[in-house]
Amino acid sequence: MTLMDKIDYSMDKILEVKNLRTSFFTDAGELKAVDDVSFNVYSGKTLGIVGESGCGKSVTSLSLMRLIPSPSGKIIGGEILYKGRNLLELKPHEMRSIRGNEISMIFQEPMTSLNPVFTVGYQIREVIGLHQDLSRKEVHDQAIEMLKLVGIPSPEKRIHDYPHHLSGGMRQRVMIAMALSCNPQILIADEPTTALDVTIQAQILELLKELQQKVGMALILITHDLGVVAEIADEVAVMYAGRVVEQGLVRDIFSRPQMPYTQGLLNSIPVLSRHSSGRVKKRLEAIPGIVPNMLSLPEGCRFQDRCSYAIDLCKEREPDLRIVASQSGIPHFIRCARDI
Amino acid sequence: MLFYIIRKIISTIPTIFGVALIVFILFNLVGGDPTYQMVGRHANAQQIEELRHEYGFDQPKYIQFSHYLKQIVTFDYGRSYATKQPINQMILNGIGPSLSLMLPSFFVTTILAVSTALLVAYFRGRAIDKICVIISVFGMSISMLAYILFGQYFFAYKMGWFPISGYETTWPECFQYIALPMIIFIIVSLGYDVRFYRTAILEEVNQDYVRTARAKGLSESAILFKHVLKNSMIPIITNVVIEIPLLILGAFLLESFFGIPGLGSITIDAVHNSDFPVIKAMTTLVAILYVIGNLATDILYTFVDPRVSLK
Numbered sequence: 001m002t003l004m005d006k007i008d009y010s011m012d013k014i015l016e017v018k019n020l021r022t023s024f025f026t027d028a029g030e031l032k033a034v035d036d037v038s039f040n041v042y043s044g045k046t047l048g049i050v051g052e053s054g055c056g057k058s059v060t061s062l063s064l065m066r067l068i069p070s071p072s073g074k075i076i077g078g079e080i081l082y083k084g085r086n087l088l089e090l091k092p093h094e095m096r097s098i099r100g101n102e103i104s105m106i107f108q109e110p111m112t113s114l115n116p117v118f119t120v121g122y123q124i125r126e127v128i129g130l131h132q133d134l135s136r137k138e139v140h141d142q143a144i145e146m147l148k149l150v151g152i153p154s155p156e157k158r159i160h161d162y163p164h165h166l167s168g169g170m171r172q173r174v175m176i177a178m179a180l181s182c183n184p185q186i187l188i189a190d191e192p193t194t195a196l197d198v199t200i201q202a203q204i205l206e207l208l209k210e211l212q213q214k215v216g217m218a219l220i221l222i223t224h225d226l227g228v229v230a231e232i233a234d235e236v237a238v239m240y241a242g243r244v245v246e247q248g249l250v251r252d253i254f255s256r257p258q259m260p261y262t263q264g265l266l267n268s269i270p271v272l273s274r275h276s277s278g279r280v281k282k283r284l285e286a287i288p289g290i291v292p293n294m295l296s297l298p299e300g301c302r303f304q305d306r307c308s309y310a311i312d313l314c315k316e317r318e319p320d321l322r323i324v325a326s327q328s329g330i331p332h333f334i335r336c337a338r339d340i
Numbered sequence: 341m342l343f344y345i346i347r348k349i350i351s352t353i354p355t356i357f358g359v360a361l362i363v364f365i366l367f368n369l370v371g372g373d374p375t376y377q378m379v380g381r382h383a384n385a386q387q388i389e390e391l392r393h394e395y396g397f398d399q400p401k402y403i404q405f406s407h408y409l410k411q412i413v414t415f416d417y418g419r420s421y422a423t424k425q426p427i428n429q430m431i432l433n434g435i436g437p438s439l440s441l442m443l444p445s446f447f448v449t450t451i452l453a454v455s456t457a458l459l460v461a462y463f464r465g466r467a468i469d470k471i472c473v474i475i476s477v478f479g480m481s482i483s484m485l486a487y488i489l490f491g492q493y494f495f496a497y498k499m500g501w502f503p504i505s506g507y508e509t510t511w512p513e514c515f516q517y518i519a520l521p522m523i524i525f526i527i528v529s530l531g532y533d534v535r536f537y538r539t540a541i542l543e544e545v546n547q548d549y550v551r552t553a554r555a556k557g558l559s560e561s562a563i564l565f566k567h568v569l570k571n572s573m574i575p576i577i578t579n580v581v582i583e584i585p586l587l588i589l590g591a592f593l594l595e596s597f598f599g600i601p602g603l604g605s606i607t608i609d610a611v612h613n614s615d616f617p618v619i620k621a622m623t624t625l626v627a628i629l630y631v632i633g634n635l636a637t638d639i640l641y642t643f644v645d646p647r648v649s650l651k
Contacts, residue, residue: 100556
């Protein structure tokens with residue numbers, strides 16, 4: 001890490017999330033799905049948000065777009081500063097002019113995220129026509145251009161296809177084309193490859209990386225797959241039970257994970273190591289136990305029940321995020337009372 | 341498409357044959373000999389025999405059945421026992437009054453119900469939605485009979501806004517006669533339809549593609565009227581088409597209480613008079629209409645959902 005990198009980082013901060021809190025109000029009580037989460041997003045860089053199912057990573061991404069299902073869900077605190085403007089204070093129509101235009105989103109389920117009864121061309125043209133002042137012809141040409149950009153062969157023909165004519169990977173490409181068609185500053189990708197075949201996953205990730213370099217947007221990648229993060233993210237925030245528990249540069253965290261939960265996640269990636277006699281299977285480690293019930297969280301650290309390092313202190317009070325030393329010099333945060 | 345329709349029409353032949361067989365069995369084997377009813381109490385054996393011969397009841401059952409099949413194909417159901425009129429003429433006379441009442445009622449109901457359903461779906465979970473659902477349940481829980489009696493007594497008799505009953509074939513005189521039954525039909529159907537369409541629309545509102553549409557920056561009304569409505573068309577069309585036979589046949593109760601000489605009245609009179617040929621013709625007609633309705637549904641599906649292909 002050079003000084004230049006540091007300067008770069010402080011300069012292109014495009015999104016600043018401060019103390020975001022999103023809750024769902026259920027019959028059984030308040031469920032704090034996102035509890036005091038803060039992070040920054042930089043132009044041209046990728047932030048990975050990682051965690052198990054139900055840790056609040058998807059709710060975080062939906063909160064950024066203000067697409068939390070209401071009335072049960074509500075953003076109850078914090079700020080989301082996009083270019084200095086707090087998105088949480090915008091009027092609905094101001095927020096709509098940002099969605100799909102300056103901040104776009106793609107989703108986990110390409111099979112169901114496209115409307116089955118409209119052609120893909122219609123669905124791409126719709127977003128272009130909504131946010132840009134172009135003639136019908138220009139809108140149509142740009143839609144074809146977008147399909148070409150995401151690597152869909154013979155886009156002039158495919159534009160008349162309905163989603164059910166396309167495979168999962170192709171549909172996700174259409175979703176990406178749709179999301180990028182207004183040149184957004186930020187693309188939020190919520191588990192974009194989870195529902196796809198492994199070979200297609202790699203293609204889509206490659207495409208995202210390539211497009212990011214082409215258009216210089218910031219990418220927020222929500223995933224449970226640390227392999228994906230290692231491949232394309234610059235920074236990573238690890239979430240657990242609605243909290244950020246570790247945050248920093250990918251290379252710092254992967255080389256020296258400091259929170260036991262992150263260590264557990266890294267250990268639970270299957271490894272195939274090659275031996276002279278062939279492949280040797282290493283026993284796969286798993287994090288014991290299950291995610292805590294979000295309606296009745298334990299006192300103290302939320303990870304204590306599954307942590308092999310837990311001490312009495314962990315049960316007494318929840319540790320704050322604190323900075324630990326990192327190789328790069330960029331702050332590395334962990335939420336752990338112990339030095340491991 | 342044309343090939344599909346032709347094949348589909350051919351495939352309805354066994355269905356209609358089956359209906360005809362069941363109707364025939366019910367009327368001829370289970371129902372007893374209609375001659376005894378027609379000749380009255382003071383008939384002698386010879387009179388009965390003559391009548392049986394006149395109507396063909398003395399012929400073997402299979403000949404009678406093939407005669408009935410021929411009636412279905414030629415749309416010539418013979419004459420009514422009660423009025424001695426040709427039945428096909430009675431049906432043609434009845435269609436006009438039935439349609440004059442049912443067509444406007446049906447269109448107004450469908451348009452009102454779908455737009456109300458969209459409105460309450462837009463405000464789902466809020467007070468206006470809950471109030472509409474309560475009114476719908478209330479409206480559909482009351483028997484049509486209660487509305488008819490109340491309307492005839494209060495609006496027609498007490499207030500004098502409408503004639504109590506009757507019909508006029510000329511326009512616009514006929515409108516004053518069909519206005520009250522039309523209003524009653526709309527009120528009675530609206531409750532059920534709004535609830536049905538609301539459910540169909542809300543089913544779609546939680547789909548992933550709606551979230552995508554929101555993420556594109558579309559307004560809620562654009563999402564509802566474009567994306568959601570087109571996806572809800574399948575259940576809506578299904579519900580609409582099921583009501584089409586009812587449309588032609590009219591609402592039995594409304595027609596008979598308001599003295600509208602439509603197919604509904606004809607059928608009810610035929611039941612009162614044990615006028616078997618008319619009942620048989622009407623039963624067959626409804627069955628055929630249902631079959632046509634189903635075919636129409638299948639074809640309409642292809643227009644609203646590209647995933648449905650007719651092969």
